[in-house]
Amino acid sequence: MRKEREMGQAGLIGFMQVGIVMLVIGFTVLLLMVQFELGPLGGMSTGKKWLLSLILGSGMVAFSIKLFVIAMLVNFPEHTIRAQLAAQSVRPAVLRQPAQVARHDRPPSVRKGYVWRALPDVAPSPAWNPTTPEKVALGERLFHDKALSIDRTVSCSSCHEVRRGAGMDGRRASLGVGGQLGARNAPTVWNAAFQSVLFWDGRAASLEEQAKGPPLNPKEMGMPSLEAVARRVREGEGYREMFDAAFGAAQPITIDRIVAAIAAYERTLITPDAAYDRFVRGDESALSAAQLRGMELFQSVGCIQCHSGPNFSGASVFDPPPSPQRLFPVFAAQKYADRYSLTSDVGANVPGNKQGVWRIPSLRNVALTAPYFHNGSVDSLREAVRIMATVQRGREIGNDANGNRRIVWSKQDRTIARVGSAPLSESDVDDIVEFLKSLSSESLALRNRGS
Structure with a gap:
């Protein structure tokens, strides 16, 4: 491979040297033709001769640059290009320690991503129906x-x-x-x-x-x-x-x-008093380590693609997506569909379809509002998380480190890669459940315990 790289570089340098010589010779011939043949033949003044020489010469230079670029791409080592592309797509690994959560006022190397927001203290009302x-x-x-x-x-x-x-x-x-x-x-x-x-x-x-x-x-x-x-x-x-x-x-x-x-x-029935809201507003002690791990998983697994914004619903008034509805289930998981009759009602979809179309529900107070889903078929929040991770995000649940990931070898490109997503462990599910509990209104939670 090193020998191939050296041969490619030598060929490119040789081509450049020949090209420069030919460019100088060509420009000289062009200058002589304009000064002693084309110029006198057209009755041009000295200034016009030099202007014509400059115009024709710039065209020659531009053509030479194009040839140089083509030669460079042809001779540039393929493995070098592939290595540069691979470097752009590889993300640095981050070690996640379950027992510790580091906090920084301004992490130096974290890319700007999803912005977590607290629920407002007042709900919006239409201009024609102000709240009094x-x-x-x-x-x-x-x-x-x-x-x-x-x-x-x-x-x-x-x-x-x-x-x-x-x-x-x-x-x-x-x-x-x-x-x-x-x-x-x-x-x-x-x-x-x-x-x-x-x-x-x-x-x-x-x-x-x-x-x-x-x-x-x-x-x-x-x-x-x-x-x-x-x-x-x-x-x-x-x-x-x-x-x-x-x-x-x-x-x-x-x-x-x-x-x-x-x-x-x-519009007065709102709950901006969850532990999550206190955390986002600045109280870093409001969430436990398990809830913080669950919060990160909620983002990295992709739950925020639907359950976004302060109300944890893409069907809310906060930055609504093009459609407030989603297909459910996205991925086939017959054991869940049969056990909980998830597709017997298809919502806003055309009857007879195998997938429903449903408004994205809010996850606020979700730990207090069992049973779950449109038919109330699931009693456990933990089971609801397992179902959503499987049928909406395509993730397997289990402690197998490989899960549904596969090793793929490309014979043509001579590359190897691991594709698919890592499974969620049972402890990951527990952490997500703990985070969802942080979305519960503390006043409602007290009222529920009292009743």
Whole structure:
């Protein structure tokens, strides 16, 4: 190989020497032709002769440079080019010590990457429906009023318990009027104000639009029409005064004002008091070593590709991606699909498909909101992590150091490489679970333990 390199360099130098000699000879011949033949023939002055010589000479120089570049690429040793390309793609190895986490105010050699952010203290509201104390008070009463259901037995809070719980009912599927069982798991209403689309399939574009859905669902609240809902509210004692305070005197009680008040109340149901938030705001003691390891894994495994931003959802109002929905499952994992019926409901996808299309849920308070997934089929957060790592990120779970990685030899290029991703160990899964626990509101966690 060294001999090949020396021969290539010698050939290139020899070509350069011959090229320079030929360039000098060619330029001299060109100059003589312009001065003594072309110039007199065209009746050119001395200045025009030199200008023509310069123009023709620059073309000759440019052509010579192109020949030189071609010769250099042809003679440059192939192994040198390949080594330079390989050096660009190889990342330095980093040793991760599970028991210790180093902290630096400004790490000197870390590339800028994903920026972790805390949840804001206030949820945004549309300009046409600003959040006011009067509107919030009205919305809270409506949210808990069972008169909004056909048999006066179900309210919004029946499935989304916020006074004593984490914003859901803890069932695989919720109970509606007449004891009917719904088709999907009730997601938490906490921090729903930060989501850009609502419902599991993302069919509602705002809290106001979402609030019109459950009253008309025959299995949930069973009302015959939105006007029937407004009529029930008009009949309710004390509502007239509350609507006057919230929207102005003598304004009619309509379904649009009803859902506007409910949405205003829901925009106060936010939890910026998680240990994660304290850590991102500067309290480096807020997370344990296991949670920090889990935080790094959450990033390196690629969970942040969907569960991003302060609300840990790509379907949120923070830097939303082109689509707030994702295919699920991405990778075939029949054991999980069969065991938990993951594909029996395909959400927003066309019926008959083998993959569902679902809104990206928030992971805020996820440790408090079991069971998991659209059908509530998984009770354990640890199992939910295993499923997501397998069917969404294509990672194997186990302590085999090689996992699904393969050794690939290229006969043509004479290169060898290890492809595929390393598996997640059981301790990695535990660390991710611990990090997810840090997303729980401390006030909600205390309330859950108390109840």
